[in-house]
Amino acid sequence: MNQFETYNPTTEEKLNTYSYMSEKDVMLRIEKLSTSFGIWKSMSFTDRIAWLEDLKTNLKNSIPELSKLITDSMGKPLMDSKLEIEKCLTQFDYYIRKGPELMATQRLTAHYPDMQLNFLPMGIVFSIMPWNYPVWQFFRFAVGAWLAGNVVLLKHSEITTEVSLFLEKLVAKTQGPVILQSIVIQGEKSDYIFAHKAVRAVTFTGSSKVGRRIGEISGRYLKKSVLELGGNDAFIIDVSADISKAAKLAVSGRLINNGQSCISSKRFFVPKRSATEFMSAVEKEISVYTVGNPLERKTNLGPLAHKRFFDEYTGQVAYLKQIASVVTKSLPIKERQGYFVSPYFFLLDRGMNDKSSEIYRFFQTQEVFAPVGMVATYEADNELWGQVNDSPYGLGGVWIGDAEKFKTEKLHLKFDVGMIAVNEILKSDARVPFGGVKDSGYGRESGEFGIREFCNTQSLGIK
Numbered sequence: 001m002n003q004f005e006t007y008n009p010t011t012e013e014k015l016n017t018y019s020y021m022s023e024k025d026v027m028l029r030i031e032k033l034s035t036s037f038g039i040w041k042s043m044s045f046t047d048r049i050a051w052l053e054d055l056k057t058n059l060k061n062s063i064p065e066l067s068k069l070i071t072d073s074m075g076k077p078l079m080d081s082k083l084e085i086e087k088c089l090t091q092f093d094y095y096i097r098k099g100p101e102l103m104a105t106q107r108l109t110a111h112y113p114d115m116q117l118n119f120l121p122m123g124i125v126f127s128i129m130p131w132n133y134p135v136w137q138f139f140r141f142a143v144g145a146w147l148a149g150n151v152v153l154l155k156h157s158e159i160t161t162e163v164s165l166f167l168e169k170l171v172a173k174t175q176g177p178v179i180l181q182s183i184v185i186q187g188e189k190s191d192y193i194f195a196h197k198a199v200r201a202v203t204f205t206g207s208s209k210v211g212r213r214i215g216e217i218s219g220r221y222l223k224k225s226v227l228e229l230g231g232n233d234a235f236i237i238d239v240s241a242d243i244s245k246a247a248k249l250a251v252s253g254r255l256i257n258n259g260q261s262c263i264s265s266k267r268f269f270v271p272k273r274s275a276t277e278f279m280s281a282v283e284k285e286i287s288v289y290t291v292g293n294p295l296e297r298k299t300n301l302g303p304l305a306h307k308r309f310f311d312e313y314t315g316q317v318a319y320l321k322q323i324a325s326v327v328t329k330s331l332p333i334k335e336r337q338g339y340f341v342s343p344y345f346f347l348l349d350r351g352m353n354d355k356s357s358e359i360y361r362f363f364q365t366q367e368v369f370a371p372v373g374m375v376a377t378y379e380a381d382n383e384l385w386g387q388v389n390d391s392p393y394g395l396g397g398v399w400i401g402d403a404e405k406f407k408t409e410k411l412h413l414k415f416d417v418g419m420i421a422v423n424e425i426l427k428s429d430a431r432v433p434f435g436g437v438k439d440s441g442y443g444r445e446s447g448e449f450g451i452r453e454f455c456n457t458q459s460l461g462i463k
Contacts, residue, residue, distance in 0.1 A: 004158055009075040009303040010294060010338045018161055021184050023192060029181040033124050033151045034198040036177040041121045041149035043177075045100045048147055055174040056092040059085065059139075062170060066135065066163070073160045074131050074305040075339070076257060077294040088139040094430035095451065099147045102448050103455075112461030119455040121149030122224065123200035126193055128214065129164075130205045131157035131305055132260045137205050138167065140428065141226070142180075144451035151179040153199065155187065157206075159306055194221045201225065201454050205262075207367075208392070208439040226443030226453050228262070228435060230367045231395030233417070233426065234388045235265035238401025243274050245423075246400045247281030250373065253398065253425035255289065255343055258301050259371035260309075262440075263396050263419070263426045266368055268345070269384055272377040275347060276326075279375065282345045283328040291331050291340055301331075303339040304370060310339035313370040320346045320374070323359050343371035352376050355390070364391045389416045395436035396426040418444075 006015040040048070059066075067081035076084070106117040125145050129138050134156065142152055156164030161184060168182040187210070193199055194217045201224040204214045211229040218225035235253065237246045253265050270278045294302030304310050321327055324346035331342045351359035363374050364387070378384040388397070396419035399406055406412075406422050418436035419426055428434050433444040444450050 006073065006159065006161055007306075008072050009305050009307075010072075010335075012307075012337050012339075015072065015162065018158075018184055020186055026183050026185060026193065027196075029183060030124065030153060030193070030196055030198055032178050033153060033181055036179060037121075037123055037149075037151045037198070039177045040146075040151055040179055043149075045103070045147070048149070049096050049099070051174060051176045052092055052096055052143065052147060055171060056089060056096075058170055058173055059092075060089060062166075066166060066170075069162055069166055070134060070160070071294050071302070073162050074134065075294055075302040077299050077302050079297065080257070080300075084133055084136050087136055091139050091143045091430040091446070094446075095143050095147050098448075099144070099451060102451050103148060110461065112463055114462035116460040116462075118458045118460060119148065119452055120458050122454050122456055123150065124196075124198050125150050125152050125454050126199050126202045126223075127152050127154045128187065128202070128204040128206065129154065129156045131159040132257060132262075134160040134163040135167070136428075140430075140434070141203050141445045141450065141453075144446070145454045146179060148451055148455050150201075150454050151177075152181075153193070154180060154182045155185060155190070156182065191217060194218065194223060199223065203443075203445075203454075204228070208441075211441055224454065226435075226445065227441035228443070228445065229395075229439060229441035230393055231262040231264075231436065231440050232267060232365070232367050232391050232393040233263060233265045233396045233398065234391070235268045235398045236384065236388065236400065237268070237270045237274070237278065238399065238405070239271050239274075240402035240405055241400040243277050244281050246270075247278055247285050249398070249400060249423075249425055250278075250345075251282055251285035251343075254345075254373045255286075255301065255371045256425070258304060259343065260305060260369050262367075263428065265398050265425070266372075266374065267363060267388075267391070268373055268375040269378055269388065270375060272379050275349070275375070275377045279326045279328065279345065279347055282373070286328055286331065286343055286345070289331060289343065291333050291342065292335065301343065301371065303335075304341055305339075307339060309369065310341065313341050313368075313372070316366070316368055316370070317341075317344060317372065319362070320344070320348075320372070323348060323351070325349050341370060343373075345373040345375055347375045347377075349377055352387075367393065385414050388414075392439040393436070394418060394438035395440035396420065398422075398424075398426055
């Protein structure tokens, strides 16, 4: 099949039919970017910043049209789609303000009288982006990469193809060199892109399974890669925590983007003596949510983004209902079409002390990409931390309790993750490096480290 179709997950109606681009078409786009790179990298920071200011304005003006496109493509409530785009504007603000300082030549004391570090662009960055935050995930890396002087080849998820093509038009509308080209291809048939000498780096956001393949191909062709992969984040409720506050944060964090977020906590750890209180508080918090049409203002949980995710959810929830001792009540769903699901939290307290049990392995290894929380209990800290870090993932973690205790006991050292939040859910921010360890990938986006990921750090010594 040389074609695929996209569907609205709310109505199950077909949105469009697309044909995959030929290798020849893709190569022409790469050559176009390669030519433009020579122009773009030679432009001054002042000129590149002026271009980013114009793109930011065009993006802001596109919010009504683009937010509707996001919602139609992957089911996010319309207000959340608007907030996603508005968040992208903060990425522009940060790098426009801080970028020149972060990219400025650094002078060192070394064996040369005049020793400099220069941060130079690499070339074409091949960007393979996901559907869950189709605009934020792209601009989170692209704004810094562009300001550094790179150009971008974008392959988006098939689910959000419409968004990808819209972004290309939006960038083209901003007068300047061609610094973005969107391609529509089958991901497994992209080796020739990695092999192209003008493609100097790769950034991928998605599953750990696909991330391994991207890392292998990048290594084969010696391309710099940044991998932002899956997460099975722990949400720890300390004995010092306020249970009602913890429940409120647990639910808001787990249900963000209808549970389809890599940094939303998925494994919840609660003191055994507080388990009943916590589950009751969680059920109360869930009850205020409304599942429904994402175009309606009252809705805060739309459908899952695709039928295959709906089918995965159905199987996972059926299994968890069999093994859980407590299950929160389901929410009503009125829609007769669409991939709508109810959120649930499950208390798992049998089989969790046996590392070889199926229940324990499911809890520790499954990234349930849906509004589903799995709750385990603990009685001692050594038991707790052994389970927290016994996961292949290491994206982020949340700790709820006495902040002074957290700082005094230096509990951040016990987490084997890239990011931690205390008394708040984990959030991405333009000013803060984003990324994980272990099966959650490597490299960072945003902040000082993000803009330098796709730079050649060139040392220059002059005598």
